[in-house]
Amino acid sequence: MKQLGKKLFTLIITLLIVSLLAFLAFQIIPGDPTTKMLGTNATPEKAAQLRSQLGLDRPVFVRYFEWLLHFVRGDLGISYTYKMQVSEMLSDKLPITVLLTVLSFLLTVLIAIPLGIAAGRIKNRWVDHAVLIADQLLMAIPPFFFGILACFLFGIIFRFFTPGNFIPPSEDLGASLSYLLLPALSLALPRIAMTVKMLRGSIQDELTQNYVYTARSRGLSQWGILRRHVLRNAMIPVITFLAVSAAEIMTGTIIIEQVFTIPGVGRLLLSSIGSRDFPVVQAIVVIMAAWIVIVNFAADLLNFLIDPRRRAG
Amino acid sequence: MAKKRIAALLSAAVLACSLSITGFGATQETEAGSDIKTASSGETVEFVVGIPQDLDDSLDPYQITAAGTREVMFNVFEGLVKPDPDGNFVDAVASSHEISEDGLTYTFTVRDGVIFHNGAQCTADDVLYSFETCAASTTSTAVAGALSDIADISADGNVVAITLNAANSSFLSTVSSVSIVPKDYDSQATAPVGTGPFRFVSRSVQDKVVFERNDDYYGEKPALSKVTCKIYEDNNALFTAVDSGALDMAFHLTVDQVNNLTNGYNVIEGEMNLVQALYLNNAKAPFDDVKVRQALCYAIDVDAILALTEDGHGAKLGSSVYPSFSKYFDESLVDAYPYDPAKAAELLNEAGASGLSFTIKVPGNYTPHVNTATVIVELLAAAGVNASIEQVDWQTWLSDVYQGRNFEATVIGFDAAYLSPDALLQRWVSTDGSNMIGYSNPDYDEALAKAQSTTDDSEQTEAYKAAAKILSDTAANVYIQDLADFVALNPEFTGYEFYPLYAVDFSKISPA
Numbered sequence: 001m002k003q004l005g006k007k008l009f010t011l012i013i014t015l016l017i018v019s020l021l022a023f024l025a026f027q028i029i030p031g032d033p034t035t036k037m038l039g040t041n042a043t044p045e046k047a048a049q050l051r052s053q054l055g056l057d058r059p060v061f062v063r064y065f066e067w068l069l070h071f072v073r074g075d076l077g078i079s080y081t082y083k084m085q086v087s088e089m090l091s092d093k094l095p096i097t098v099l100l101t102v103l104s105f106l107l108t109v110l111i112a113i114p115l116g117i118a119a120g121r122i123k124n125r126w127v128d129h130a131v132l133i134a135d136q137l138l139m140a141i142p143p144f145f146f147g148i149l150a151c152f153l154f155g156i157i158f159r160f161f162t163p164g165n166f167i168p169p170s171e172d173l174g175a176s177l178s179y180l181l182l183p184a185l186s187l188a189l190p191r192i193a194m195t196v197k198m199l200r201g202s203i204q205d206e207l208t209q210n211y212v213y214t215a216r217s218r219g220l221s222q223w224g225i226l227r228r229h230v231l232r233n234a235m236i237p238v239i240t241f242l243a244v245s246a247a248e249i250m251t252g253t254i255i256i257e258q259v260f261t262i263p264g265v266g267r268l269l270l271s272s273i274g275s276r277d278f279p280v281v282q283a284i285v286v287i288m289a290a291w292i293v294i295v296n297f298a299a300d301l302l303n304f305l306i307d308p309r310r311r312a313g
Numbered sequence: 314m315a316k317k318r319i320a321a322l323l324s325a326a327v328l329a330c331s332l333s334i335t336g337f338g339a340t341q342e343t344e345a346g347s348d349i350k351t352a353s354s355g356e357t358v359e360f361v362v363g364i365p366q367d368l369d370d371s372l373d374p375y376q377i378t379a380a381g382t383r384e385v386m387f388n389v390f391e392g393l394v395k396p397d398p399d400g401n402f403v404d405a406v407a408s409s410h411e412i413s414e415d416g417l418t419y420t421f422t423v424r425d426g427v428i429f430h431n432g433a434q435c436t437a438d439d440v441l442y443s444f445e446t447c448a449a450s451t452t453s454t455a456v457a458g459a460l461s462d463i464a465d466i467s468a469d470g471n472v473v474a475i476t477l478n479a480a481n482s483s484f485l486s487t488v489s490s491v492s493i494v495p496k497d498y499d500s501q502a503t504a505p506v507g508t509g510p511f512r513f514v515s516r517s518v519q520d521k522v523v524f525e526r527n528d529d530y531y532g533e534k535p536a537l538s539k540v541t542c543k544i545y546e547d548n549n550a551l552f553t554a555v556d557s558g559a560l561d562m563a564f565h566l567t568v569d570q571v572n573n574l575t576n577g578y579n580v581i582e583g584e585m586n587l588v589q590a591l592y593l594n595n596a597k598a599p600f601d602d603v604k605v606r607q608a609l610c611y612a613i614d615v616d617a618i619l620a621l622t623e624d625g626h627g628a629k630l631g632s633s634v635y636p637s638f639s640k641y642f643d644e645s646l647v648d649a650y651p652y653d654p655a656k657a658a659e660l661l662n663e664a665g666a667s668g669l670s671f672t673i674k675v676p677g678n679y680t681p682h683v684n685t686a687t688v689i690v691e692l693l694a695a696a697g698v699n700a701s702i703e704q705v706d707w708q709t710w711l712s713d714v715y716q717g718r719n720f721e722a723t724v725i726g727f728d729a730a731y732l733s734p735d736a737l738l739q740r741w742v743s744t745d746g747s748n749m750i751g752y753s754n755p756d757y758d759e760a761l762a763k764a765q766s767t768t769d770d771s772e773q774t775e776a777y778k779a780a781a782k783i784l785s786d787t788a789a790n791v792y793i794q795d796l797a798d799f800v801a802l803n804p805e806f807t808g809y810e811f812y813p814l815y816a817v818d819f820s821k822i823s824p825a
Contacts, residue, residue: 162554163554276708
């Protein structure tokens with residue numbers, strides 16, 4: 001309970017720092033929202049007028065605290081460029097990014113765990129080599145490259161899908177999911193490779209432990225040992241890793257949404273940075289940071305539940 | 314038991330993979346389905362357009378700043394008069410208009426039966442409100458300037474009379490810029506309401522904007538019942554989408570793209586309506602020397618640029634007016650500086666600037682400008698000028714180059730925000746806030762002021778041409794081209810027309 005309180009405190013402090021940093025970063029990069037809004041029709045007078053309309057002529061910290069005050073009350077503000085409520089804009093986008101994240105995470109778990117267990121059980125030099133090489137290769141290639149490759153191969157050459165022709169889940173969930181499958185897979189592949197490598201190593205380590213010999217001497221089957229004893233121990237580091245992956249996948253969507261032109265939160269984030277649309281950027285950054293902190297917290301909690309040693313301590 | 318579980322896991326993985334395959338099949342089917350839907354003509358004709366930029370802008374007609382927003386919202390808003398594809402002003406919300414002999418009084422009769430998209434009747438009151446609101450809040454300095462010159466505006470029944478302080482024969486273009494909106498309606502920024510042939514339905518950020526036919530439209534009702542603008546900020550994605558047949562129309566395609574189009578769509582060629590030039594910082598040495606600027610004009614072979622970047626398409630300019638502005642376009646300026654590297658070297662020598670070297674800052678997100686800059690660098694190298702390209706992002710370009718004027722040269726295109734030569738020429742008046750290049754020429758200021766105050770139409774046209782000629786004579790910039798603009802249209806539709814300003818008119822498109 002005490003730990004939970006501590007974690008919650010960390011969460012709030014982290015979000016405060018992240019939001020402040022994002023805010024300050026905007027003061028450093030050139031241009032402000034009025035620059036893009038006025039474009040090539042800007043004059044110094046017009047820019048000044050618009051700046052005061054948007055309240056940008058006030059001191060940085062006044063603006064930050066004002067934003068903070070509204071934010072804690074659940075008011076995300078109004079986009080400078082779209083003039084829409086940020087919450088309204090995000091309500092369209094969040095489901096898409098969440099769907100992509102969940103799909104990618106599911107793919108990681110569903111593919112990596114069976115593969116990892118299989119690879120852990122098989123003791124064959126050639127299989128070992130093959131797994132090792134495949135793992136290294138997949139881990140080394142970043143998701144966006146897979147994405148570009150997939151777009152080119154399946155979109156342009158084979159025409160399995162039309163890159164950029166994303167159908168939102170609100171219109172057709174099936175079509176939406178099928179479009180998201182390749183980006184989700186691109187995000188999942190390096191993580192699948194890492195999970196397989198980890199699970200395999202972890203299983204093989206555990207299999208050499210004394211308790212395995214004891215169990216075997218008691219007449220348990222190989223599979224029974226694996227399931228009842230080995231896996232339980234071998235999964236501990238893997239679960240932590242998967243939780244961290246869940247956080248990484250969410251942030252990974254920022255890039256992969258660009259590659260596949262998916263109108264999710266990541267795309268909105270990048271374009272909002274481009275137009276210096278501060279209320280939108282700030283909201284997204286805080287949501288993403290919160291997600292990362294919460295997922296890490298969940299990982300801790302899971303470990304705590306699985307590992308009796310930590311429960312005792 | 315345990316084996317079963319793992320088998321279930323594996324089969325789930327297999328299922329996920331097989332789903333992917335059937336899933337892709339399904340996507341293609343829906344595409345084919347949408348084609349069938351659009352093919353059936355009659356009352357409901359749905360039309361899907363790919364647009365190359367998001368409407369990341371206020372939709373309030375007086376607050377719209379992006380050309381990309383303006384060209385689409387052209388279908389929603391109308392002024393008392395509006396431009397037609399030839400650049401003339403035709404009556405819209407007004408059923409007729411009259412201009413007094415002295416050019417000071419404009420009388421508009423508000424058309425009977427004009428109904429706003431929210432169902433309200435349009436009255437002279439709304440017109441007065443629109444002029445008042447526009448004058449107070451427009452982001453266009455030119456429109457604000459012209460409106461501030463109104464001495465009196467009043468309504469008598471359904472007749473609105475506007476009296477000007479001084480005659481301004483391009484005042485009709487200002488009138489066309491004042492979109493008529495319902496009085497005291499305050500959600501224009503997100504739920505715009507106008508009188509145009511289409512009404513705004515919804516906008517989903519970075520995804521799409523939907524319009525529907527205005528069934529109450531006073532004029533000829535559009536053939537299309539619903540227009541969905543799908544947003545493709547990635548130009549390649551736009552191309553693949555249109556080529557796959559998922560879209561009925563895409564505009565602002567490049568020559569390479571239309572050459573690679575395989576789906577049999579009709580390609581319509583026009584121009585972008587912008588003045589692409591190598592803009593030179595006239596306030597900075599060595600470009601404050603007219604000889605240096607002229608030398609660059611001689612050293613740059615515009616035909617070569619057109620051939621290399623646009624496959625010979627595009628239109629040469631010569632000055633800050635583009636050709637579809639046919640009334641004010643001066644053909645004779647196009648070849649004012651024929652390609653002559655020897656003469657360029659000689660002029661540079663005279664100016665003491667041989668061995669000139671400078672940097673061209675280009676916004677990297679605009680491929681056509683980057684391409685043009687690349688060819689310019691090669692052409693200049695042949696003339697002994699060492700130019701280099703620095704690509705910057707659009708924000709940096711706007712704040713650093715455009716507003717900060719911290720540059721030597723840049724390649725960019727300026728468009729006309731409204732249908733008047735002022736939209737293109739006013740910018741270079743020495744005191745104008747948007748005079749990015751710091752062009753300062755009393756002769757030019759005087760020539761333009763004269764053009765603006767002339768009431769006789771043909772005299773005024775000549776005066777504008779004279780002003781544009783000064784820009785050419787003094788080589789204010791190295792004028793390159795109005796980029797070719799290509800529209801790909803599903804052969805089941807017809808009627809696309811280019812306008813001399815940023816406008817895409819959906820009301821003219823109909824099933825073939």
